[in-house]
Amino acid sequence: MSIDSLWFVIVVMMFAVYAVLDGFNFGTGMVYMFVARTDRERQLVMKAIGPVWKGNEVWLIAGGGVLFLAFPKAFAAGFSGFYLALNLVLWLLILRGLSIPLRSHFQNPLWRDFWDAIFASASLLLAMIFGAAVGNIIRGVSLAADGYFFAPLWTTFMPGDTPGIIDWFTMLVGVLTIAILAVHGANYLAIKTDAAIRSRALQIAVVGMRTVTVLALVVSCVLPFVQPALQHNYDTHPIGYMFPATAASLLIAALYGRRRWRDGLIFLIWTLFILTVLGSMAWGLFPNLLIATADPTHSLTIDNAAASPYGLQVGVVWFSVGISLVIAYTCWVYLLGFRGKVDR
């Protein structure tokens, strides 16, 4: 594997881990108001994500840094092109990031209701936008010859040559993402809580999984029309079908097992489901980072966007050391102190 491809894999892994880890925080936020009704219940739910949500968010920041390191031009084009959507992301991340620690500062019910509402709505909107972002990456953007684009929030709501950030396809992916992450959050809460909260979370998970099944079918059907280019790698390397096939089996397993198997196992299955869905997408995307809608030669790929070989090589060295350390102490901390159900 070339060093550029290796960094493609690393970048995808960083964002995939982010999706899994912060995903259950977003999911928790979405289902929060429904599964936790009293203040005591809400405190428990907050305690379930309290020690970890911050570390989970760092995967986004580190992922952004890694993208910047490996493919500066893609970082520059993508972040400036999605300028409007990313500003919304930033403001929502700010609000969510404050709502979690701040709600507990006062006993006052108005104060708590206020931050609860912020937490829930910011989580929902963030999931929607991140989902739409995935939709945009699949569909492609209107890259010009100089390697830049600017996407308005919407144009015609159709995925054509000059699409906006929002069209019917990216909305669809956004809604699918909401459903997937809501289930993810509910699964996480099922592990971390018991009694009333857990049973409400289970209900949501079951309904959510059915919704995901329907939406995922729809998206798979329209995908070849929206972005035929994704098919290419599957034709040349059919081994890639492993990803969607595994994803489908995991989805079926989760549907079957949700009320039968242990919560931990279901959480693991759903985690792998998210990873394989993203894997399927990455398989089709490679070696593109951003596909140009109008003229494919304008696409940003790992070849025309990569940093210098020396930078990438030395980066692999320190990155391996650094990320191993992170994984080691994160696992250690989780296992030592934050295992099991939360209680008062």
Added chain:
Amino acid sequence: MTSALFYDRLQFAVTAIFHYLFPQLTMGLALLIVYLKSRAYWANDAHYNTAAHFWITIFALSFAFGVVTGIPLEFQFGMNWAKFSAFAGGVIGQTLAMEGVFAFFLESTFLGILLYGKKFSPLLHWLATVMLLLGSWLSGFFIIATNAWMQHPVDYVVHHDGTVHVKSLWGLLTNPWLGWQFAHVMTAAVATGSFVMAAVGAYYLLSKIHVDSAKTFLRTGIVAGAAASLLLLFPTGHHVALQVFEHQPIKGAAFEGHFYTEAGADLVLLGQPNMDTLTIDNPLVAPQMLSFIIHKHFGAEIKGLTDFPRDQWPDTMPLLYYTYHIMVGLGTIFMAIMLTAVTLLWRGRLFRTKWMLWMIMLVAPFPYIATTAGWMTAELGRQPWLVYGLFRTAEGNSPLVGSGNVLFSLLGFLGLYLLLGLLFLFLFCERVSHGPVVDGARSLNSSVE
């Protein structure tokens, strides 16, 4: 003055200044917390444990605001400064990614232990404070390494497409500019942390509440604050000034208000730069001192601003001059206050000297002003370059993000940050008025329960 570039610059300035209000407190407090916690753990002293826990809750508050305001900065490199990111990503991508991988994970994980880890042993809690110190100072190191390269680019190669790439990672991390800049910035952070700690102590003592804690806070804050104030001037401040004059003579001449090349240059203490006559109005100067400070020789020649092409002058010269003089002026005042306070402490009179306690309480916001002024000096003085001597700011912003869209986001940030600032002050005051509680458990978990 309403081009996209103008708004891009204003937005970066606003968001960076606002962000930096929080990390400087966390980085400074981290050191003091390790001290308190070490006394608590190794001398088994419950009083120090309570003190440490109180400051950990303040740390956590400032940290939360630091984190949420830091993300926009990283994103803005791509969002507003796309051309610059494409140009320099091959170099600064390294240090920014290292910051994420080596520092941010560390901080978040170990803060989680301090706030939620009731199941962990006291030794681990002590270790977690050390890790917080390490993590937050590493963040500082990597971001300063990034900035140092923009001030003084080293160890890069230029590719055929005009972009720059790192030639030696080691060289990037041992940039000669970096050492003194890092030392100066971290000393300033310790100043902020200790001034705030001392101020809270003074407030308690004057209000006659939490008197025991108050004395600990005052002692710790004043000793650390005095040391930091001295170190800010010498050697760190002196050496950053020296390297500015060596590598960025235009910036140096501009912030000193030194217009004409001369031997035996005066040091301008007060006065307003007059951009029409290129002189200082009603100047108050220390004769030949500038030559002496920079070259250790009263007769040495120092190049003046008028010797350089005008298109290389920082485009906000008077502002630059003021911010520099504000920083140095405040630094002088800090030294005077803190040295007096230490003398009183040493004589055993500090806790009875009311006017001094008032002074300590009221001076706490000023380190924030000094650091902001210092950053404006460094960054405005770097203009018109984004990467000094290599890449102009005017070429760095995103080509397709129009001024209307940047104004939109700028207004959004202004509004949001105004609210956040008020919110932080409100919560900080609430925390302080609640005070350090003897029952460690409440203060330990109170910020998250």
